[in-house]
Amino acid sequence: MNKLLGSAYLAACGSALALGLTVTSVSADEWPTNDVRLVVPYAPGGTTDVLSRRVADLLQQELDTNVIVENRPGAGSTVGTGRLARGGRDADHTILMASPGHTIGAAIYPDLSYDPIEDFVFLQNMVDIPNVMVVPADSPYESVIEFVEAAKEESMTFSHSGVGSSIHMSGELFKTLTDTNLTAVPFAGSGAALPALLGGDVDVSFENMPTVLSHIRSGDLRALAVTSAERSEYLPDVPTLSEIGEYNLDQFITTAWFGLIAHNSFPEEAQSVMQDALANVMEREEFVDFADQLGAEPGQVSGEEFKQFIVEDLERWENVAQQAGISQ
Amino acid sequence: MENFSEVIEIFFSLDNFLAIAMGVVIGVVVGSIPGLTATMAVALALPFTFSMQPVAAILLLVGIYKGGMYGGSITAILIRTPGSPASACTLLDGYPMAQQGHAKKALKAALYSSVIADFISNIALIFFAAYLAKIALNFGAPEFFWLICFSLTIIISLASGSMIKGLMAALLGILLSLVGLDEVFGSQRFTFGNYNLMDSISFIPLLIGLFAIPEIIEFYRKKALPHIKAKASGAGLSFSELKRCLTTIVRGSLIGVIIGAIPGTGATAAAFISYSDARRRSPNKANFGKGEVEGVAAAEAGNNGVAGATMIPLLSLGIPGDVITAIILGAFMVHGLTPGPIMFQENLSLIYALFMGIMFSSVVLLLVGNVAIKYFSLIADIPKSVLFPIVLMFCVYGAYAVNNDTFDVWLMLAFGVMGYIFNRAAIPAAPFLIGFILGPMFEDNLRRSLLIGHNDLSIFVRGPITWVFIALTVGSISLALYRFISARREARNAAAKSKKV
Numbered sequence: 032m033n034k035l036l037g038s039a040y041l042a043a044c045g046s047a048l049a050l051g052l053t054v055t056s057v058s059a060d061e062w063p064t065n066d067v068r069l070v071v072p073y074a075p076g077g078t079t080d081v082l083s084r085r086v087a088d089l090l091q092q093e094l095d096t097n098v099i100v101e102n103r104p105g106a107g108s109t110v111g112t113g114r115l116a117r118g119g120r121d122a123d124h125t126i127l128m129a130s131p132g133h134t135i136g137a138a139i140y141p142d143l144s145y146d147p148i149e150d151f152v153f154l155q156n157m158v159d160i161p162n163v164m165v166v167p168a169d170s171p172y173e174s175v176i177e178f179v180e181a182a183k184e185e186s187m188t189f190s191h192s193g194v195g196s197s198i199h200m201s202g203e204l205f206k207t208l209t210d211t212n213l214t215a216v217p218f219a220g221s222g223a224a225l226p227a228l229l230g231g232d233v234d235v236s237f238e239n240m241p242t243v244l245s246h247i248r249s250g251d252l253r254a255l256a257v258t259s260a261e262r263s264e265y266l267p268d269v270p271t272l273s274e275i276g277e278y279n280l281d282q283f284i285t286t287a288w289f290g291l292i293a294h295n296s297f298p299e300e301a302q303s304v305m306q307d308a309l310a311n312v313m314e315r316e317e318f319v320d321f322a323d324q325l326g327a328e329p330g331q332v333s334g335e336e337f338k339q340f341i342v343e344d345l346e347r348w349e350n351v352a353q354q355a356g357i358s359q
Numbered sequence: 360m361e362n363f364s365e366v367i368e369i370f371f372s373l374d375n376f377l378a379i380a381m382g383v384v385i386g387v388v389v390g391s392i393p394g395l396t397a398t399m400a401v402a403l404a405l406p407f408t409f410s411m412q413p414v415a416a417i418l419l420l421v422g423i424y425k426g427g428m429y430g431g432s433i434t435a436i437l438i439r440t441p442g443s444p445a446s447a448c449t450l451l452d453g454y455p456m457a458q459q460g461h462a463k464k465a466l467k468a469a470l471y472s473s474v475i476a477d478f479i480s481n482i483a484l485i486f487f488a489a490y491l492a493k494i495a496l497n498f499g500a501p502e503f504f505w506l507i508c509f510s511l512t513i514i515i516s517l518a519s520g521s522m523i524k525g526l527m528a529a530l531l532g533i534l535l536s537l538v539g540l541d542e543v544f545g546s547q548r549f550t551f552g553n554y555n556l557m558d559s560i561s562f563i564p565l566l567i568g569l570f571a572i573p574e575i576i577e578f579y580r581k582k583a584l585p586h587i588k589a590k591a592s593g594a595g596l597s598f599s600e601l602k603r604c605l606t607t608i609v610r611g612s613l614i615g616v617i618i619g620a621i622p623g624t625g626a627t628a629a630a631f632i633s634y635s636d637a638r639r640r641s642p643n644k645a646n647f648g649k650g651e652v653e654g655v656a657a658a659e660a661g662n663n664g665v666a667g668a669t670m671i672p673l674l675s676l677g678i679p680g681d682v683i684t685a686i687i688l689g690a691f692m693v694h695g696l697t698p699g700p701i702m703f704q705e706n707l708s709l710i711y712a713l714f715m716g717i718m719f720s721s722v723v724l725l726l727v728g729n730v731a732i733k734y735f736s737l738i739a740d741i742p743k744s745v746l747f748p749i750v751l752m753f754c755v756y757g758a759y760a761v762n763n764d765t766f767d768v769w770l771m772l773a774f775g776v777m778g779y780i781f782n783r784a785a786i787p788a789a790p791f792l793i794g795f796i797l798g799p800m801f802e803d804n805l806r807r808s809l810l811i812g813h814n815d816l817s818i819f820v821r822g823p824i825t826w827v828f829i830a831l832t833v834g835s836i837s838l839a840l841y842r843f844i845s846a847r848r849e850a851r852n853a854a855a856k857s858k859k860v
Contacts, residue, residue: 075399075401075686081693088409105554110554139545142552188811194541194542217542218807229676246677249701320695324695
């Protein structure tokens with residue numbers, strides 16, 4: 032039996048090794064003096080997870096230390112973020128991949144145990160993914176204006192991937208700004224939401240670019256607008272919502288941003304080492320290609336600017352949550 | 360096909376074969392460890408595929424997926440601890456078989472039905488993808504709603520024995536499934552302000568607690584019982600037994616294929632629906648839940664039938680039906696490929712090479728599975744006084760591993776106590792689980808349909824698919840009622856006769 036257990040143990044170790052849980056020692060006086068943990072506040076498999084694993088892989092090479100990805104999912108992203116906010120022994124070697132869940136979560140959960148701004152330092156905005164306002168190919172609406180006018184007359188539906196997702200909140204923001212009759216239809220993730228849109232069960236969605244880009248290109252969905260400040264290089268002919276100019280839509284600028292943050296006790300020396308390393312990561316061809324595949328644009332801001340960006344994002348979602356009556 | 364040679368060239372590389380073999384081995388090992396699911400393994404393996412050739416990368420992930428689907432059944436059968444949620448159904452008959460000294464038979468039945476289902480699922484993927492994808496697109500919330508209704512009526516058959524206890528268990532399952540955030544409004548339900556409950560009760564700790572812990576408690580309660588040495592687990596599966604199960608396997612595979620092709624249902628539901636369907640049709644109905652080989656075959660056929668079919672919406676529409684296919688979609692994208700209709704035009708050779716690899720993975724699963732059985736079935740011979748402490752350790756570890764959180768360990772132990780009470784009171788676990796799995800789907804699709812239809816009920820009869828499922832539901836309930844009434848009549852006649860005598 033010992034032999035059996037031994038071989039089972041070996042097999043487990045083998046697969047652990049194969050899965051990359053390797054451990055090597057680091058000898059240096061400067062930060063990092065230890066392995067770096069990259070917390071993903073979502074379950075394995077989502078955009079945040081995939082992006083984090085790609086970043087961890089490249090960051091590992093830049094920092095010459097192990098970067099271990101750890102998934103801490105739960106309640107939007109607030110469980111994992113709450114853990115980071117508590118600090119602790121490894122806080123000087125822990126970073127977290129934050130996303131709109133960070134600000135939306137703070138906007139819709141009233142009793143968070145942490146302050147989404149002051150408890151953290153903001154390192155680097157890695158990528159921005161715009162959302163796209165899409166309608167099914169056989170939809171009668173060719174433009175945002177046509178859609179808004181119709182949605183003021185009759186009630187329409189928009190699909191989203193779950194309460195508090197950037198897709199949901201974008202829909203609510205659109206509804207609030209344009210004062211239209213839009214009803215949110217929730218699905219368990221974008222994978223489940225997409226067939227309802229393709230099949231015409233819902234009228235519109237504000238999906239993430241990577242989810243719908245291929246369907247726009249194949250002609251199954253029609254893009255009416257993108258939600259970012261600038262037009263997307265992936266859909267150069269599609270206007271931004273803020274370009275529309277009517278129905279208060281000039282205020283509609285949102286992107287799904289992804290960026291690394293750390294506990295506010297993260298040493299300053301570490302911040303600069305990390306920011307340099309992340310800037311290098313973002314310049315690497317592998318990263319650029321990867322972002323390209325995601326339909327993402329490279330992040331623009333870091334440090335204080337990144338923090339300011341988050342403050343504004345939080346304000347926006349707090350307003351939307353209040354007006355749409357979403358609060359847990 | 361004009362580019363046949365190109366397909367061959369892409370497919371026949373050592374990398375691809377290695378990727379498939381490694382994938383299946385990793386899948387079987389990881390899948391068999393409670394708490395480590397195929398999903399996690401696929402996610403963890405993803406970064407390693409970045410530097411691989413696209414076909415090898417996808418095949419590695421597909422291999423892990425398929426291996427994991429089967430691997431979960433190993434511990435389900437041997438130590439009553441489902442390695443992954445989809446194998447919970449397998450243990451209903453698999454574990455009793457192992458207890459009776461037929462561990463090897465149960466493992467083989469699980470393997471062969473997995474492989475056959477996998478094969479059928481692959482065939483469906485390769486030849487009917489376009490057709491099934493079209494059905495999937497027409498499968499909106501109202502259609503889903505009726506599918507769940509129909510599934511629930513099939514499941515009535517599981518509540519035999521005591522109908523009252525079965526219903527109680529099912530309702531308790533539904534009640535517990537309500538915990539978490541409301542899907543439409545996002546408000547908290549029964550979370551008691553505990554953030555750990557916001558994402559609803561974690562399924563894996565629930566399963567581990569419900570099944571594994573009661574066995575351990577029971578063992579220590581009547582500690583004195585001698586270990587019955589069952590000789591490594593007894594004989595394998597005979598050909599005639601396999602033949603007897605074949606219709607069940609094929610039917611289960613088809614159920615798996617249909618459910619897999621529709622995004623968002625999942626392998627666990629497929630396993631239970633296939634199991635209930637098999638039980639309803641089987642002449643050995645009474646033996647289900649007590650160690651019926653057909654039950655193991657049905658459950659495994661159901662969950663493995665899903666594996667190939669979830670690739671249908673992914674490849675033909677670019678829609679991932681579950682988390683694993685979402686990760687695989689990520690892997691495609693990293694390599695500059697976008698699954699969907701365009702890929703069939705632009706990368707046809709690559710798709711065919713993938714298909715060949717996916718077919719080949721079934722063969723690898725058969726080989727790897729056989730080796731695994733040879734060694735794993737020895738577990739059945741380990742004295743329980745040695746085995747159970749190890750199992751308990753795995754239970755704690757497995758529950759913890761899901762979210763890296765001790766809360767889930769307590770949850771697991773709480774469900775362990777509940778499972779023990781279930782056992783003592785002879786309350787069946789299957790209806791409980793079905794309530795827990797299908798309850799939320801029922802609710803969500805009902806509410807979703809009403810939202811889509813602006814509260815107009817006519818959406819529930821909007822097209823042929825809904826009509827078919829309504830007819831099936833009504834038929835299924837009528838049949839159950841008819842059986843119930845005629846059974847009562849018979850009982851009354853028999854009673855009258857015995858009175859006369």
